[in-house]
Amino acid sequence: MKKLVLFIPLVLFLAMGVFLxxxxxxxxxxxxxxxxxxxxxxxxxxxxxxxxxxxxxxxLKGQVSLLNIWATWCPACKYEHPFLTMLARRNIVPIYGINxxxxxxxAIKELRREGDPYAINIFDKDGRLGLDLGVxxxxxxxxxxxxxxxxxxxxxxxxxxxxxxxxxxxxQQLQAEAKADGAA
Amino acid sequence: MKIVSVSIALIAGFLLxxxxxxxxxxxxxxxxxxxxxxxxxxxxxxxxxxxQNQNLIDSNSPVAHDLRLxxxxxxxxxxxxxxxxxxxxxxxxxxxxYKPRLDSKTYILWLGPFVILIGGFVFGAILIRRQRNxxxxxxxxxxxxxxxxxxxxxxxx
Numbered sequence: 001m002k003k004l005v006l007f008i009p010l011v012l013f014l015a016m017g018v019f020l021x022x023x024x025x026x027x028x029x030x031x032x033x034x035x036x037x038x039x040x041x042x043x044x045x046x047x048x049x050x051x052x053x054x055x056x057x058x059x060l061k062g063q064v065s066l067l068n069i070w071a072t073w074c075p076a077c078k079y080e081h082p083f084l085t086m087l088a089r090r091n092i093v094p095i096y097g098i099n100x101x102x103x104x105x106x107a108i109k110e111l112r113r114e115g116d117p118y119a120i121n122i123f124d125k126d127g128r129l130g131l132d133l134g135v136x137x138x139x140x141x142x143x144x145x146x147x148x149x150x151x152x153x154x155x156x157x158x159x160x161x162x163x164x165x166x167x168x169x170x171x172q173q174l175q176a177e178a179k180a181d182g183a184a
Numbered sequence: 185m186k187i188v189s190v191s192i193a194l195i196a197g198f199l200l201x202x203x204x205x206x207x208x209x210x211x212x213x214x215x216x217x218x219x220x221x222x223x224x225x226x227x228x229x230x231x232x233x234x235x236q237n238q239n240l241i242d243s244n245s246p247v248a249h250d251l252r253l254x255x256x257x258x259x260x261x262x263x264x265x266x267x268x269x270x271x272x273x274x275x276x277x278x279x280x281x282y283k284p285r286l287d288s289k290t291y292i293l294w295l296g297p298f299v300i301l302i303g304g305f306v307f308g309a310i311l312i313r314r315q316r317n318x319x320x321x322x323x324x325x326x327x328x329x330x331x332x333x334x335x336x337x338x339x340x341x
Contacts, residue, residue, distance in 0.1 A: 034277035101246065127250055134275035136233035136247045 033142075033153035034134055040067070040148050041132035048099050048107055048121035055122055061148035064174045066095045066141055066167075068118070069130060071102040072110050074138040080157035081114050087163070088117035093171050097121040100130045100138050143170055146178035212256045223259040227252050230272055231280045239282065 035041075040057045047053040060067065068084065070077040088095055097118035099107045104123060111121075124130055133142070136155070143152040152170055154162065214220035224241065230251065232243035240252045251272070258268045272280050284290045 034273060034275055127246075131250055131254065132275060134233075134277070136276070137245075 033150070035142075035150045036153060038150055040144060040150060041129065043122075043129045043132070045129060046123045048097070048104065048123040051104070051123075055120065057148065059120060060096050060144065061146075063146050064093055064171055064178055065119075065144050066093055066171075067098065067133075067144055067150075068095055068142075069098045069100045069133070069135050069138045069140040071100045071138045072106045073102065076157040077139045078114075080139055080159065081117070083157075083159055083163070084117040085115040088119075092168075093175075094119040098124050098129060098133075100124050100135065101127040141167070143167065143174065145174045146181065212253070214256070215260055219259050222265070223256045226259070226265060226268055227255050229282050230255065230269075231282050233276045233280060 040060055042057050044054055044056050047055050070081075084095060087093075095117050097120070099121055101124070104125075107121075107123075111118075122129065127135075133140075133150075134153075139157055141154045141158055142150050143154075145151050151174060152167075154167065158167065214223065227240040230240045232238050232240055232245060232248040232251070234245040234247050235243045238248070240248050240255065254271070255268055258271065263271075269281070278284065284293060286294050
């Protein structure tokens with residue numbers, strides 16, 4: 001019994017070692033969004049293509065959607081752009097864009113050149129909406145359910161793998177929920 | 185000699201003055217020095233979500249710049265520290281707090297060291313008491329056996 005007590009420090013050390021070892025493989029950039037489970041923040045901003053036309057959070061509600069934060073100054077957005085256009089063509093889910101801290105002219109030109117995957121594009125010049133969404137860099141993508149509640153946030157460019165493993169299953173599940181709600 | 189001391193004083197003065205002026209990154213007009221002090225303290229305690237090991241004042245990232253300005257504005261509007269911290273955590277999560285809040289998730293963080301300290305004291309106390317008891321025991325033994333021991337020693341001679 002007494003000898004067992006002497007092993008306590010070793011056991012504690014091993015437990016701490018395992019704990020810290022796991023820490024080596026965590027991605028510190030992967031933060032939980034504080035907004036998951038909360039509605040899209042209220043906003044009133046211009047449509048990117050037409051200055052003066054106001055959009056509000058009500059325009060984004062009603063169906064499951066992707067909310068994508070992008071900008072022309074962001075290289076990773078250019079990387080994910082072809083994937084988004086391809087996704088838009090497949091008509092699985094509407095993609096709403098938030099043009100974040102950008103120049104209107106440049107953004108429109110870029111969409112004309114590279115293709116426009118966005119059903120609606122919101123012009124967030126000062127990054128106010130981005131701030132309310134807890135955005136800390138572009139690109140970021142939110143999955144919003146049919147009630148306008150943010151259900152998931154992904155920081156970084158999306159590609160086929162992330163889409164297949166994470167986003168698509170979630171969207172399918174939410175669309176099923178939406179259908180069940182609509183039927184009831 | 186005089187020149188040396190003068191130049192040392194100059195260098196010291198220069199270093200001190202730059203140290204004082206190095207903190208505020210942006211030129212922001214605060215209503216009062218106390219506002220400025222409060223805003224800078226807050227911005228110092230909030231972490232930049234992008235450059236993760238810097239606070240809002242140290243970081244040059246655009247999001248840190250925005251958040252810094254937001255903190256300054258909110259201080260100027262007379263919002264309380266709690267309101268400002270709430271504003272930040274509701275958007276960026278508890279992650280932005282350099283000083284974690286005390287709640288069920290962080291009890292182990294805040295109370296763990298004290299538990300370990302008290303545990304150490306208890307462990308030490310037990311050890312000391314045990315040693316003392318052992319000493320008492322040997323004394324009793326020796327008192328009883330002293331005579332016998334003396335006899336044995338005598339017999340050897």
